[in-house]
Amino acid sequence: MRYLAILLVCGLALSGQERRFQAIELFVDSGDTPLAAWQIELTVADASIVGVEGGATAPWLDAPRYDPEALTGGRIILAAFTLTENAPAGRLRIARLHIEATDNASERVVIAAVVAAGPGGERIPLEVECLPYGEK
Amino acid sequence: MDDPLTRFLDRLEPPSVEVPEAVDRRILGHARWVLLRRRMMPVLAVAAVLLVAVTFGWQRYGGRSLQPGDVDGDGSVNIVDAYVLAVRLRDGSELDRTWDLDGDGHVDERDIEVLGKRSVALR
Numbered sequence: 450m451r452y453l454a455i456l457l458v459c460g461l462a463l464s465g466q467e468r469r470f471q472a473i474e475l476f477v478d479s480g481d482t483p484l485a486a487w488q489i490e491l492t493v494a495d496a497s498i499v500g501v502e503g504g505a506t507a508p509w510l511d512a513p514r515y516d517p518e519a520l521t522g523g524r525i526i527l528a529a530f531t532l533t534e535n536a537p538a539g540r541l542r543i544a545r546l547h548i549e550a551t552d553n554a555s556e557r558v559v560i561a562a563v564v565a566a567g568p569g570g571e572r573i574p575l576e577v578e579c580l581p582y583g584e585k
Numbered sequence: 586m587d588d589p590l591t592r593f594l595d596r597l598e599p600p601s602v603e604v605p606e607a608v609d610r611r612i613l614g615h616a617r618w619v620l621l622r623r624r625m626m627p628v629l630a631v632a633a634v635l636l637v638a639v640t641f642g643w644q645r646y647g648g649r650s651l652q653p654g655d656v657d658g659d660g661s662v663n664i665v666d667a668y669v670l671a672v673r674l675r676d677g678s679e680l681d682r683t684w685d686l687d688g689d690g691h692v693d694e695r696d697i698e699v700l701g702k703r704s705v706a707l708r
Contacts, residue, residue: 486668488704514664516707526705528664532671570657570669 470499472582473555475527475544477575482567483538486530489577490562493523493546496554500547501527508533509543524561536568545582555581654686654700667700 477487498519503510508531519525527544548554558579565575656666656673670684670692680692686699 486664488664514701514705516702516705518707524707526707528667528701528704530664530668530671532668532675564663564665566665566668570665570672572659572665 468549468551471548471550471554473546473548473558474542474580474582474584475504475546476540476542476578476580477565478540478578479538479565479567479573479575481538482573483536484541484543484565484573484575485536485568485570486528486564486566487543487575488526488528488562488564489560490526491524491579492559492561493548493550493554494557494559496523496548496550496557497521498523498525498546499549501525502545502547504541504543504545506537506541506543508536509541513544526562530566553581555579653683654703656681656684656700662700662703664701664704667697667704670700671697 473493475489477484477489500520501512501515503512509529511529513527513529515525515527525546529543550557560577560579563575563577565573567573652660652662654662654666656669659665671694672678673680674693674697682692684692684696686696686703689695
């Protein structure tokens, strides 16, 4: 068992591909229309999604819905809605993803599908942007 | 040659009848119609079955999507369906029994939860 552990450490050191934890901020822009519901499917190549947090603005402070199975791979569907009157419009940070990857994971995020609705349930266009933690 | 066989055969041959051209056309037209009807029968039967099925389906589902949970009727199930159902429950709007997704006999908050889970499921 001890030899196996030594071999594993040596293997990681030789590979030079140190995996580290990173955070990705998920920003959206709904333009002038208040955002009432949103759903985003994304993938991060060669990475593992290890955690999901909420955003920076009410009513998106709580973590959005996601399938717990997503926390073992690089694909996830995030979704949330609010019944709050006067939901905010414009550019909002709605979630933060924690990723385990070898390099800058935010550059490898691919947005696969986006669905968003305004307060009446009508579909609205939504721009999505993924930035490394701390960038705005 | 005037043998008995020839005389007998001459008697068997029917006298030639002159059929007027109008009667001939009518007989031909009728024969064509019968033939067409026989050929079209399977097509008409299939069309009738389809018509009944579409009429039944329209009465049953009223033109709504057949996908369970497609509350907004856009053909897909996602978080917007959960949101629209939540708004309808909050406002006391009319609810459809097909939105009872957990099968407990009521359309309520639990069905919103089911929709939320379906929306994000990695299928």
